Amino acid sequence: MRDYLGALLTMKILVAVKRVVDYNVKVRVKSDHSNVDIANVKMSMNPFDEIAVEEAVRLKEKGIAEDITVVSIGPAKCQETLRTALALGADQAIHVETDANLEPLAVAKCLKALVEREQVQLVILGKQAIDGDNNQTGQMLAALLDWPQATFASAVECQADKVAVTREIDGGLETLSLTLPAVITTDLRLNEPRYASLPNIMKAKKKPLNTIPVTELNIDVSPRLTTVKVEAPAERDAGIKLESVEQLVEKLKVEGLI
Numbered sequence: 001m002r003d004y005l006g007a008l009l010t011m012k013i014l015v016a017v018k019r020v021v022d023y024n025v026k027v028r029v030k031s032d033h034s035n036v037d038i039a040n041v042k043m044s045m046n047p048f049d050e051i052a053v054e055e056a057v058r059l060k061e062k063g064i065a066e067d068i069t070v071v072s073i074g075p076a077k078c079q080e081t082l083r084t085a086l087a088l089g090a091d092q093a094i095h096v097e098t099d100a101n102l103e104p105l106a107v108a109k110c111l112k113a114l115v116e117r118e119q120v121q122l123v124i125l126g127k128q129a130i131d132g133d134n135n136q137t138g139q140m141l142a143a144l145l146d147w148p149q150a151t152f153a154s155a156v157e158c159q160a161d162k163v164a165v166t167r168e169i170d171g172g173l174e175t176l177s178l179t180l181p182a183v184i185t186t187d188l189r190l191n192e193p194r195y196a197s198l199p200n201i202m203k204a205k206k207k208p209l210n211t212i213p214v215t216e217l218n219i220d221v222s223p224r225l226t227t228v229k230v231e232a233p234a235e236r237d238a239g240i241k242l243e244s245v246e247q248l249v250e251k252l253k254v255e256g257l258i
Protein backbone atom coordinates (compact mmCIF):
# COMPACT_ATOMS: atom_id res chain seq x y z
CA MET A 1 0.00 0.00 0.00
CA ARG A 2 2.77 2.40 0.94
CA ASP A 3 4.47 1.61 -2.39
CA TYR A 4 1.27 2.47 -4.23
CA LEU A 5 0.87 5.72 -2.36
CA GLY A 6 4.54 6.53 -2.85
CA ALA A 7 4.21 5.88 -6.60
CA LEU A 8 1.10 8.04 -6.80
CA LEU A 9 2.44 10.93 -4.79
CA THR A 10 5.46 11.17 -7.06
CA MET A 11 3.52 10.73 -10.30
CA LYS A 12 4.89 12.99 -12.99
CA ILE A 13 2.68 13.92 -15.92
CA LEU A 14 3.83 15.11 -19.33
CA VAL A 15 1.30 17.07 -21.40
CA ALA A 16 1.90 17.80 -25.10
CA VAL A 17 0.55 21.16 -26.28
CA LYS A 18 0.58 22.26 -29.90
CA ARG A 19 0.33 25.82 -31.18
CA VAL A 20 -2.25 25.83 -33.96
CA VAL A 21 -4.34 28.31 -35.94
CA ASP A 22 -7.13 29.51 -33.62
CA TYR A 23 -10.35 27.54 -34.13
CA ASN A 24 -12.27 30.75 -34.99
CA VAL A 25 -10.00 31.61 -37.93
CA LYS A 26 -11.18 30.71 -41.41
CA VAL A 27 -7.96 29.68 -43.11
CA ARG A 28 -7.18 30.39 -46.75
CA VAL A 29 -5.29 28.17 -49.14
CA LYS A 30 -2.10 29.65 -50.59
CA SER A 31 -2.30 30.55 -54.28
CA ASP A 32 0.27 27.84 -55.17
CA HIS A 33 -1.88 25.22 -53.31
CA SER A 34 1.16 24.14 -51.29
CA ASN A 35 -0.54 24.67 -47.91
CA VAL A 36 -2.84 26.99 -45.98
CA ASP A 37 -1.63 30.52 -45.39
CA ILE A 38 -0.93 31.08 -41.71
CA ALA A 39 0.91 34.39 -42.05
CA ASN A 40 -0.59 36.94 -39.62
CA VAL A 41 -3.42 34.70 -38.38
CA LYS A 42 -4.29 34.26 -34.72
CA MET A 43 -2.66 31.20 -33.16
CA SER A 44 -3.76 29.45 -29.94
CA MET A 45 -3.25 26.28 -27.95
CA ASN A 46 -4.92 23.31 -29.66
CA PRO A 47 -8.33 23.04 -27.87
CA PHE A 48 -7.90 19.33 -27.04
CA ASP A 49 -4.52 20.16 -25.47
CA GLU A 50 -6.18 22.76 -23.20
CA ILE A 51 -8.37 19.89 -22.01
CA ALA A 52 -5.24 17.77 -21.48
CA VAL A 53 -3.61 20.51 -19.36
CA GLU A 54 -6.83 20.94 -17.35
CA GLU A 55 -7.03 17.20 -16.63
CA ALA A 56 -3.41 17.11 -15.46
CA VAL A 57 -4.01 20.13 -13.20
CA ARG A 58 -7.11 18.44 -11.71
CA LEU A 59 -5.07 15.28 -10.98
CA LYS A 60 -2.52 17.47 -9.23
CA GLU A 61 -5.20 19.30 -7.27
CA LYS A 62 -6.58 15.93 -6.10
CA GLY A 63 -3.09 15.05 -4.82
CA ILE A 64 -2.73 12.24 -7.36
CA ALA A 65 0.04 13.86 -9.38
CA GLU A 66 2.98 15.76 -8.05
CA ASP A 67 4.43 17.46 -11.06
CA ILE A 68 3.26 18.56 -14.53
CA THR A 69 5.63 19.25 -17.41
CA VAL A 70 4.23 20.70 -20.62
CA VAL A 71 6.03 20.33 -23.92
CA SER A 72 5.61 21.99 -27.27
CA ILE A 73 7.56 21.21 -30.42
CA GLY A 74 7.89 23.92 -33.03
CA PRO A 75 9.15 27.47 -33.66
CA ALA A 76 10.05 30.07 -31.00
CA LYS A 77 6.45 31.31 -30.76
CA CYS A 78 5.47 27.99 -29.12
CA GLN A 79 6.80 29.55 -25.93
CA GLU A 80 3.65 31.70 -25.77
CA THR A 81 1.55 28.51 -25.77
CA LEU A 82 3.76 27.03 -23.08
CA ARG A 83 3.39 30.17 -20.92
CA THR A 84 -0.39 29.79 -21.23
CA ALA A 85 -0.12 26.18 -20.02
CA LEU A 86 2.07 27.34 -17.11
CA ALA A 87 -0.56 29.96 -16.22
CA LEU A 88 -3.19 27.21 -16.21
CA GLY A 89 -1.23 25.26 -13.59
CA ALA A 90 1.66 23.32 -15.17
CA ASP A 91 4.90 23.41 -13.16
CA GLN A 92 7.51 23.64 -15.90
CA ALA A 93 7.79 23.69 -19.67
CA ILE A 94 10.06 22.26 -22.32
CA HIS A 95 10.23 23.87 -25.74
CA VAL A 96 11.73 21.62 -28.42
CA GLU A 97 12.72 24.16 -31.02
CA THR A 98 12.48 23.51 -34.74
CA ASP A 99 11.26 25.56 -37.68
CA ALA A 100 10.28 22.40 -39.54
CA ASN A 101 6.65 21.29 -39.47
CA LEU A 102 7.14 17.88 -37.88
CA GLU A 103 4.92 14.94 -38.79
CA PRO A 104 3.17 12.94 -36.03
CA LEU A 105 5.83 10.19 -36.07
CA ALA A 106 8.62 12.73 -35.53
CA VAL A 107 6.62 14.44 -32.74
CA ALA A 108 6.01 11.05 -31.10
CA LYS A 109 9.74 10.28 -31.25
CA CYS A 110 10.55 13.64 -29.59
CA LEU A 111 7.96 12.96 -26.88
CA LYS A 112 9.36 9.46 -26.28
CA ALA A 113 12.83 10.93 -25.76
CA LEU A 114 11.42 13.44 -23.24
CA VAL A 115 9.34 10.78 -21.43
CA GLU A 116 12.54 8.81 -20.88
CA ARG A 117 14.51 11.89 -19.89
CA GLU A 118 11.88 13.22 -17.46
CA GLN A 119 10.81 9.83 -16.03
CA VAL A 120 7.08 10.48 -16.34
CA GLN A 121 4.34 7.94 -15.55
CA LEU A 122 1.47 9.47 -17.52
CA VAL A 123 1.39 11.33 -20.83
CA ILE A 124 -1.74 13.26 -21.78
CA LEU A 125 -2.20 14.56 -25.33
CA GLY A 126 -5.10 15.91 -27.32
CA LYS A 127 -6.93 13.34 -29.45
CA GLN A 128 -6.01 15.44 -32.47
CA ALA A 129 -4.49 18.75 -33.46
CA ILE A 130 -7.11 20.81 -35.28
CA ASP A 131 -4.65 21.99 -37.95
CA GLY A 132 -3.73 18.64 -39.56
CA ASP A 133 -6.53 16.56 -37.94
CA ASN A 134 -4.05 13.68 -37.89
CA ASN A 135 -5.17 11.90 -34.70
CA GLN A 136 -1.92 9.89 -34.73
CA THR A 137 0.62 11.24 -32.26
CA GLY A 138 -0.74 9.68 -29.03
CA GLN A 139 -1.16 6.28 -30.65
CA MET A 140 2.34 6.39 -32.17
CA LEU A 141 3.86 7.48 -28.85
CA ALA A 142 2.19 4.58 -26.99
CA ALA A 143 3.49 2.16 -29.64
CA LEU A 144 7.04 3.54 -29.48
CA LEU A 145 7.05 3.37 -25.67
CA ASP A 146 5.20 0.03 -25.64
CA TRP A 147 2.83 1.53 -23.04
CA PRO A 148 -0.94 1.01 -22.76
CA GLN A 149 -3.05 3.73 -24.35
CA ALA A 150 -6.60 5.02 -24.00
CA THR A 151 -7.72 7.41 -26.73
CA PHE A 152 -10.79 9.73 -26.80
CA ALA A 153 -11.03 9.94 -22.99
CA SER A 154 -14.21 11.44 -21.55
CA ALA A 155 -13.42 10.53 -17.90
CA VAL A 156 -10.17 9.67 -16.11
CA GLU A 157 -9.90 8.16 -12.66
CA CYS A 158 -6.65 7.07 -11.02
CA GLN A 159 -6.71 4.17 -8.58
CA ALA A 160 -3.36 3.05 -7.12
CA ASP A 161 -1.13 2.06 -10.06
CA LYS A 162 -4.07 1.89 -12.46
CA VAL A 163 -6.01 4.49 -14.37
CA ALA A 164 -9.61 3.93 -15.46
CA VAL A 165 -10.46 5.76 -18.67
CA THR A 166 -13.95 6.10 -20.08
CA ARG A 167 -13.91 6.46 -23.86
CA GLU A 168 -16.47 7.75 -26.29
CA ILE A 169 -17.07 5.08 -28.90
CA ASP A 170 -19.69 4.75 -31.65
CA GLY A 171 -22.20 2.75 -29.63
CA GLY A 172 -21.80 4.63 -26.32
CA LEU A 173 -19.13 4.54 -23.63
CA GLU A 174 -16.38 2.04 -22.91
CA THR A 175 -14.25 1.97 -19.73
CA LEU A 176 -10.69 0.66 -19.85
CA SER A 177 -8.34 0.00 -16.96
CA LEU A 178 -4.70 0.73 -17.81
CA THR A 179 -1.66 -0.06 -15.73
CA LEU A 180 0.62 2.95 -15.36
CA PRO A 181 2.75 4.15 -17.07
CA ALA A 182 0.27 4.97 -19.83
CA VAL A 183 -0.74 7.36 -22.61
CA ILE A 184 -4.14 9.09 -22.67
CA THR A 185 -5.64 11.29 -25.39
CA THR A 186 -8.47 13.68 -24.55
CA ASP A 187 -11.92 14.06 -26.06
CA LEU A 188 -14.07 17.21 -25.93
CA ARG A 189 -16.28 16.19 -23.00
CA LEU A 190 -13.46 15.23 -20.59
CA ASN A 191 -13.62 18.59 -18.80
CA GLU A 192 -14.17 22.30 -19.27
CA PRO A 193 -10.80 24.06 -19.14
CA ARG A 194 -10.44 26.98 -16.74
CA TYR A 195 -9.32 30.46 -17.77
CA ALA A 196 -5.92 31.66 -16.59
CA SER A 197 -6.27 34.36 -13.91
CA LEU A 198 -4.13 37.49 -14.11
CA PRO A 199 -2.08 36.58 -10.98
CA ASN A 200 -1.42 33.12 -12.46
CA ILE A 201 -0.36 34.68 -15.79
CA MET A 202 2.12 36.82 -13.84
CA LYS A 203 3.35 33.82 -11.82
CA ALA A 204 3.78 31.78 -15.02
CA LYS A 205 6.41 34.23 -16.25
CA LYS A 206 8.71 33.01 -13.45
CA LYS A 207 8.12 29.28 -13.94
CA PRO A 208 10.97 27.34 -15.62
CA LEU A 209 10.85 27.09 -19.43
CA ASN A 210 13.68 25.15 -20.96
CA THR A 211 14.40 25.40 -24.71
CA ILE A 212 16.29 22.61 -26.43
CA PRO A 213 17.04 22.36 -30.15
CA VAL A 214 15.42 19.29 -31.73
CA THR A 215 18.90 18.13 -32.82
CA GLU A 216 19.81 17.62 -29.15
CA LEU A 217 17.36 14.69 -28.98
CA ASN A 218 19.37 12.78 -31.63
CA ILE A 219 16.36 11.40 -33.45
CA ASP A 220 15.44 11.13 -37.11
CA VAL A 221 12.70 13.70 -37.72
CA SER A 222 12.95 13.68 -41.51
CA PRO A 223 9.58 13.79 -43.30
CA ARG A 224 7.94 10.61 -44.63
CA LEU A 225 5.10 12.33 -46.45
CA THR A 226 4.86 14.83 -49.31
CA THR A 227 1.85 17.13 -49.54
CA VAL A 228 0.78 16.96 -53.17
CA LYS A 229 -1.91 19.65 -53.16
CA VAL A 230 -4.08 21.59 -50.71
CA GLU A 231 -7.51 22.73 -51.92
CA ALA A 232 -10.29 24.75 -50.29
CA PRO A 233 -13.65 22.99 -49.94
CA ALA A 234 -16.02 23.55 -52.89
CA GLU A 235 -18.16 26.69 -52.49
CA ARG A 236 -21.79 25.88 -51.65
CA ASP A 237 -24.60 27.50 -53.65
CA ALA A 238 -26.63 30.07 -51.73
CA GLY A 239 -29.90 28.74 -50.24
CA ILE A 240 -33.37 30.02 -51.17
CA LYS A 241 -36.41 30.73 -48.98
CA LEU A 242 -39.72 29.14 -49.93
CA GLU A 243 -43.15 30.34 -48.81
CA SER A 244 -44.94 27.03 -48.30
CA VAL A 245 -44.66 23.26 -48.10
CA GLU A 246 -46.34 23.04 -51.52
CA GLN A 247 -43.59 25.17 -53.02
CA LEU A 248 -40.98 22.98 -51.34
CA VAL A 249 -42.54 19.79 -52.78
CA GLU A 250 -42.74 21.39 -56.22
CA LYS A 251 -39.10 22.49 -56.03
CA LEU A 252 -37.92 19.04 -54.93
CA LYS A 253 -39.83 17.49 -57.87
CA VAL A 254 -38.26 19.93 -60.34
CA GLU A 255 -34.80 19.10 -58.96
CA GLY A 256 -35.60 15.40 -59.35
CA LEU A 257 -35.06 14.83 -55.63
CA ILE A 258 -38.43 13.16 -54.99
Ligand code: AMP
Pocket residue numbers: 016017018019046048049052071072073074102104107124125126127128129130132133134135136137138
Ligand atom coordinates in the same frame (compact mmCIF):
# COMPACT_ATOMS: atom_id res chain seq x y z
P1 AMP B 1 -2.13 14.91 -34.14
O1 AMP B 1 -1.75 13.47 -34.10
O2 AMP B 1 -1.22 15.74 -35.01
O3 AMP B 1 -3.60 15.11 -34.47
O4 AMP B 1 -1.91 15.51 -32.67
C1 AMP B 1 -2.44 14.87 -31.51
C2 AMP B 1 -1.85 15.49 -30.26
O5 AMP B 1 -0.43 15.33 -30.25
C3 AMP B 1 -2.08 16.99 -30.10
O6 AMP B 1 -3.36 17.27 -29.56
C4 AMP B 1 -0.95 17.35 -29.12
O7 AMP B 1 -1.29 16.95 -27.79
C5 AMP B 1 0.19 16.43 -29.61
N1 AMP B 1 1.05 17.14 -30.59
C6 AMP B 1 1.02 17.05 -31.94
N2 AMP B 1 1.95 17.85 -32.50
C7 AMP B 1 2.58 18.50 -31.47
C8 AMP B 1 3.63 19.46 -31.37
N3 AMP B 1 4.25 19.95 -32.46
N4 AMP B 1 3.99 19.89 -30.14
C9 AMP B 1 3.39 19.40 -29.04
N5 AMP B 1 2.41 18.49 -29.06
C10 AMP B 1 2.00 18.03 -30.25
